Amino acid sequence: MIFVNYLLMCLVFGTTFLAIKVGIDAGAPPFFSAGLRFLLAGSILFAFMVIKRKATFSLLLRKEMFLTGMALTFGTFATLYWAEQHLSSGIAAILSATAPLMVLLLQSALARQRLSVHALAGCLIGSVGVVLLLLPGLTVNFSRLWVIGCISVLVGQVFYSAGTVYSRRVVKRFEDTSPIALNAAQMMYGGGMLLLLALFVEPIDIGPWLAPKAALSLLYLIFAGSMTGHTIFYWLIAKTNPVFPSTWLYVSPLIALCLGAALYGEPISVLSVIGGITIVAGIVAVNLDSLKTLLSKGRPQRSKAGESKAV
Template sequence: MILINYLIMCLVFGTTFLAIKIGIDAGAPPFFSAGLRFLLAGSILMLYMVVRRKARFSLLLHKEMLLTGAGLTFGVFATLYWAEQYLSSGIAAILSATAPLMILLLQTVIARQRLSLSSLAGCLTGTVGVVLLLLPGLTVTYSRIWVLGCAAVLLGQVFYSAGAVYSRRVVQRFQDTSPIALNAAQMMYGGGMLLVLSLFTEEIHMGAVLAPNAILSLLYLIIAGSMTGHTIFYWLIAKTNPVFPSTWLYISPLIALCLGAVLYDEPVSVLSVVGGITIIIGIVVVNLNNLRSFVFKSKHAGKEIRKTI
């Protein structure tokens, strides 16, 4: 079940960078679009959980929901949506792939967890793979606003990393609460903060907001990106650790490359293939300890079954 959900999450998140770009290019204000996306997605999920009596609105009164929303939603997507006005979705994906490494460093410094050499090597390998994957198709015009856009995405990954590490504690504290409800609550807070930011920084033109591409982008990001992808992400954090779910950031450029080749006849170079293989190797190395533990538990369970028989 963990592997299936992980693959679904990778597929969904692998398309969100392009979906964001499509909406922004259609003229939708970035902060307003991001805020509307997460507030609506979070509200729908929360209402669904309350109706099914698996959550209460009182969950929103806990400061942990506000802090998680500030990290996983507000800080990440305020910077990403703004930056994609000036960056390609491919470059944004590359810069976002630094998050697993940042998570490992934060766990070492803040959570006082020991950083294994295999995890560090895996993150570095995956990062190299992402660069190799998209290097043939990258065309960069160096300018001040481009540099600021890159810096904004990297800043967003600091928020993302802090939110991912902190959310692990939140999940442990609210063990009796569904990860879906926790995800909904943090999205509501993050979306609300994004809308407040939009109120003070953007002019909203309904013609641009209601443009067909902007509407399609928003609907896809609400249903697939937020309600599905982020819920699975939160569930995986609860079942594994903050690093494993975040390795989707290595898969997303690979998915974008494959979709481009299949749907738009975009060329695939040898360097891109090498980059894709490097990404997979990086993911395996990052999760080497988890894989060993899984294999050991499987063997142990098999022995116990044979003894019972």
């Protein structure tokens, strides 16, 4: 179930970079678009959980929801949406692939644990794999705004990493609350903050939303990107660890490339194939300890005298 949900999340997130770019290119204001996306998605999910009696409105009064929303939604997507006005979706994907390494470093520092060599190597290998995968079709237009856009995405990944690690603590603190409700609450806060930012820095114009591409982009990001993808992400944090679900940033570009080849006949270069293999190797290395645990659980346990137990 964990791996099925992980692949579904990667499939959804693999298309969100392009969906964001489509909406922005159609003229939709970036901060207002992001705020509307997350506020609506969070509100729909939270209302559903309240109706199902799996959440109460008192959850919205907890500071943990505000802090998670500020890091995981506001800080991450305010920077990403702004940056994609000046960057290609490929560059944004490559820069975002630094997040798993940031998560690993932050988690190790906070827990005061010794950094796993194979996990660190896996993050670096995965990042290299994303670069190799996207390199053949990469376009770069150097300018001052391009550089600022790159820095903006990296700052967003710092917020994302902090929010991911903090989310793990929040999930443990609210063990009796569904991860879906926790995700919905933080999206409502993050979306509200993005809309507030939009009121100060963007002109409010409904004209761009009348364009079919902008409207479809928003609907897809609400229902697929936020309600489905982010809910699975939060669920995976609860079930595994902060680093594992963050590796979607390695897999999603690979899925996007494969879909382009299968649906549109886009060519795949040898370099991209090497990049795909490198990504898989990096993910295996990052999650080596977890994979060993899963494999050991699958072995038959023997307790009879003279027989060794599975480790």
